[in-house]
Amino acid sequence: MVPILGQASRSGSLTARTIAASKTTASSHRLSITSLLFLLTIASSLPPPSSSSSPKPIHHDPSKCLLYIAESTIPNAGIGIFAGTDFHSGQLIGRDGWGDPAFATIDINWNNADPISGARASKSQRDYHWPLTNYDWSSKSLDILQEEGDDTSMTVVGFGAVPNCHFSLLNVAEHGVSYDLAGLDRYNSPGSGAITPFVNRTSTARHDIYAGSELFVSYGSAWFKNRKSYETVPVKESYVLAQGFLERYGLFLLGRRKRSEGDDVVEKGWKLDLVEDNMILKEEARRDLWELIKTFSYVSRAREALPLYDGIIRAIHKGISAVEVENSMRSMDYLEQYGKCVDNIVPGNSTIPHAGRGAFATRFIPKGGLVAPAPLVHFADKSALHMYNETVNKKNKIVKNSKELLTTQLIRNYMFGHPNSSVVLLPYSSNVAYINHHATEFNTRLQWASDNFTAHNEDWLYKDVIHLEQQWRAGLMLEFIATRDIMEGEEILIDYGDRWQSAWNQHIQDWKPVDPSNDYNNYTFLTKMSSDNAGNTKYRRAELFKLDGAPLRTKDEQKTNPYPRNVVIKCRVDLDIGIGNYTHAPKTTPFYRREFVEDDLIKGSKKSHVCNILKRRGMPRIAFHDEDVDVIGPFLYTVEISNAKKKQGKHTIQENHEITGVPIEAIDLVNQKYTSDMFLKSAFRHEMGLPNGLWPEAWMNLTP
Numbered sequence: 242m243v244p245i246l247g248q249a250s251r252s253g254s255l256t257a258r259t260i261a262a263s264k265t266t267a268s269s270h271r272l273s274i275t276s277l278l279f280l281l282t283i284a285s286s287l288p289p290p291s292s293s294s295s296p297k298p299i300h301h302d303p304s305k306c307l308l309y310i311a312e313s314t315i316p317n318a319g320i321g322i323f324a325g326t327d328f329h330s331g332q333l334i335g336r337d338g339w340g341d342p343a344f345a346t347i348d349i350n351w352n353n354a355d356p357i358s359g360a361r362a363s364k365s366q367r368d369y370h371w372p373l374t375n376y377d378w379s380s381k382s383l384d385i386l387q388e389e390g391d392d393t394s395m396t397v398v399g400f401g402a403v404p405n406c407h408f409s410l411l412n413v414a415e416h417g418v419s420y421d422l423a424g425l426d427r428y429n430s431p432g433s434g435a436i437t438p439f440v441n442r443t444s445t446a447r448h449d450i451y452a453g454s455e456l457f458v459s460y461g462s463a464w465f466k467n468r469k470s471y472e473t474v475p476v477k478e479s480y481v482l483a484q485g486f487l488e489r490y491g492l493f494l495l496g497r498r499k500r501s502e503g504d505d506v507v508e509k510g511w512k513l514d515l516v517e518d519n520m521i522l523k524e525e526a527r528r529d530l531w532e533l534i535k536t537f538s539y540v541s542r543a544r545e546a547l548p549l550y551d552g553i554i555r556a557i558h559k560g561i562s563a564v565e566v567e568n569s570m571r572s573m574d575y576l577e578q579y580g581k582c583v584d585n586i587v588p589g590n591s592t593i594p595h596a597g598r599g600a601f602a603t604r605f606i607p608k609g610g611l612v613a614p615a616p617l618v619h620f621a622d623k624s625a626l627h628m629y630n631e632t633v634n635k636k637n638k639i640v641k642n643s644k645e646l647l648t649t650q651l652i653r654n655y656m657f658g659h660p661n662s663s664v665v666l667l668p669y670s671s672n673v674a675y676i677n678h679h680a681t682e683f684n685t686r687l688q689w690a691s692d693n694f695t696a697h698n699e700d701w702l703y704k705d706v707i708h709l710e711q712q713w714r715a716g717l718m719l720e721f722i723a724t725r726d727i728m729e730g731e732e733i734l735i736d737y738g739d740r741w742q743s744a745w746n747q748h749i750q751d752w753k754p755v756d757p758s759n760d761y762n763n764y765t766f767l768t769k770m771s772s773d774n775a776g777n778t779k780y781r782r783a784e785l786f787k788l789d790g791a792p793l794r795t796k797d798e799q800k801t802n803p804y805p806r807n808v809v810i811k812c813r814v815d816l817d818i819g820i821g822n823y824t825h826a827p828k829t830t831p832f833y834r835r836e837f838v839e840d841d842l843i844k845g846s847k848k849s850h851v852c853n854i855l856k857r858r859g860m861p862r863i864a865f866h867d868e869d870v871d872v873i874g875p876f877l878y879t880v881e882i883s884n885a886k887k888k889q890g891k892h893t894i895q896e897n898h899e900i901t902g903v904p905i906e907a908i909d910l911v912n913q914k915y916t917s918d919m920f921l922k923s924a925f926r927h928e929m930g931l932p933n934g935l936w937p938e939a940w941m942n943l944t945p
């Protein structure tokens with residue numbers, strides 16, 4: 242993912258009203274600045290651009306390579322991802338089993354803070370090199386209920402990282418992740434805590450997609466609005482404004498521009514008159530005018546959304562997105578010649594003990610063939626991945642203890658590195674993160690991208706680490722190549738190298754399962770949690786209390802039969818339902834009581850609140866006559882949510898809620914921060930190695 246780049250310059254802040262009254266000498270070849278300003282500001286809020294609809298039937302052909310990476314159709318946007326066949330509306334993008342993993346990075350600013358003052362590093366100031374800044378997702382956006390740490394950011398490789406965002410062409414919808422430990426348990430596997438449990442993030446087609454189309458996902462308008470260097474990139478509303486502008490421009494070309502409010506000159510069918518002979522400006526003048534509009538120094542997102550000159554009339558007739566779609570397709574010949582297939586592997590359960598998941602071939606791959614491309618995000622300084630214990634500084638502030646390095650972020654296990662180099666590399670295309678190691682029975686090897694592919698700057702391999710540090714955009718690529726014929730269904734394996742193998746051997750030797758009768762001391766390595774653990778009984782993974790089908794315990798029952806301290810109860814309810822706006826901040830905390838409604842589940846999926854269970858009631862017995870069994874229906878719960886904070890204008894309002902009739906689907910038991918397996922002291926951490934001779938000499942800046 243390298244988002245669309247807009248022009249960086251911006252000047253002035255002209256408002257529509259102040260200049261809309263300017264008169265335009267439309268017949269004149271030379272345009273005055275006021276007429277230009279008029280044109281620049283007549284944008285109005287007409288309906289959004291209509292999407293193109295093609296009569297061509299959709300034909301999904303799973304025998305083809307379903308997805309390619311290739312140079313994006315957006316200028317300067319690096320690589321993008323393209324459909325290799327048609328996809329029906331709603332269809333999974335990829336094939337069965339396809340789903341991307343997400344990696345939680347924890348307290349990255351705190352861990353990179355100044356060790357003396359405790360001043361946190363800031364991502365936006367980029368005072369440490371954290372190139373995933375532009376790839377991070379919030380836990381909420383991935384439907385994750387369990388916050389792993391105080392400040393968690395999620396990196397999603399594959400569809401969370403490769404596709405670009407183009408708000409008028411969004412054709413792919415992304416979904417939440419699942420939580421799944423792949424059977425690696427702290428009580429039975431040395432692999433526990435070494436792999437990510439956040440997996441299977443799927444993507445589906447928002448509408449029918451034709452082969453050759455570039456795929457676009459939404460980063461959300463806020464992504465662009467929060468980043469200075471993207472201040473001119475069009476967001477959703479920019480296309481509405483630009484389309485409105487075009488409609489008025491079309492009238493202007495016919496000499497029928499609106500003179501004042503209420504002047505109804507937009508008669509039906511006027512667009513049919515938009516032919517050369519009817520236009521009041523000659524072709525050359527129209528071209529100059531458009532050139533002026535597109536290059537005038539007043540830059541805005543809406544202006545950047547306007548089409549190029551050749552697309553104006555089509556955009557007026559069919560909508561801007563219809564024109565953009567035409568420009569965002571690549572031919573199959575192009576994709577086969579210049580693209581790289583990312584559909585040769587899918588995730589599955591690994592054949593290797595304790596490894597978790599692996600990657601499996603979807604088709605026969607001949608010896609020497611491309612298994613998968615691996616575009617890379619480079620980290621110039623791997624110490625950014627360090628995680629420290631805490632200490633108290635002179636000002637009584639909890640800061641990192643830079644002398645007590647505890648471990649490194651989990652994502653390190655998914656990176657390539659070298660002990661003599663501060664550089665580490667994260668492959669970010671789909672499914673390559675799942676490729677496991679075998680020292681002898683590997684069937685795949687790595688090489689640098691060989692054909693000057695757009696995503697790979699070979700010269701970076703010969704430049705030093707300082708040069709790499711200055712590059713904030715991804716620009717390197719490895720390729721996974723078959724070392725022998727690989728059959729459909731075989732697990733893809735590479736050799737991570739001798740150092741990785743020795744580290745794993747040592748880990749297996751040292752590893753001991755957690756003692757289930759006394760593991761509260763083990764469940765986190767951070768002393769910041771230890772006061773919370775004091776006197777606690779034991780740890781049991783939260784979700785298990787729901788899976789075993791037992792009714793959830795009420796607050797009263799928990800007095801004698803408590804859940805372990807690592808368990809947090811969360812309710813998915815929408816606290817706005819039935820509550821209007823406040824005209825002023827209330828003096829006492831308002832209390833609301835109501836019955837659970839279906840809308841809670843729909844809207845509440847992203848609104849999850851820590852809650853208490855007050856009461857439980859069983860549903861009447863239900864008889865399934867066809868199966869001739871009686872079953873007890875699920876329980877319904879009364880829950881309380883205390884001191885829920887709500888922002889309204891400049892006020893922060895606290896409310897208390899009691900909601901009755903809450904079904905089990907809306908109640909989640911999640912693990913408290915810092916208590917999941919990735920925080921085990923014993924969890925394995927080691928980067929993967931590249932084959933001898935592949936790691937660039939120019940990056941060897943450390944002595945081991």
Ligand SMILES: C[S@@+](CC[C@H](N)C(=O)[O-])C[C@H]1O[C@@H](n2cnc3c(N)ncnc32)[C@H](O)[C@@H]1O
Pocket residue numbers: 423432435436437591593594595596597598599654655656674675676677678679745925927
């Ligand atoms: C790049 S990831 C591979 C995908 C990973 N298996 C998963 O489920 O997400 C590398 C990690 O997988 C596990 N792994 C890979 N090869 C392994 C092997 N041969 N034996 C045990 N664990 C392995 C280790 O935890 C390693 O740190």
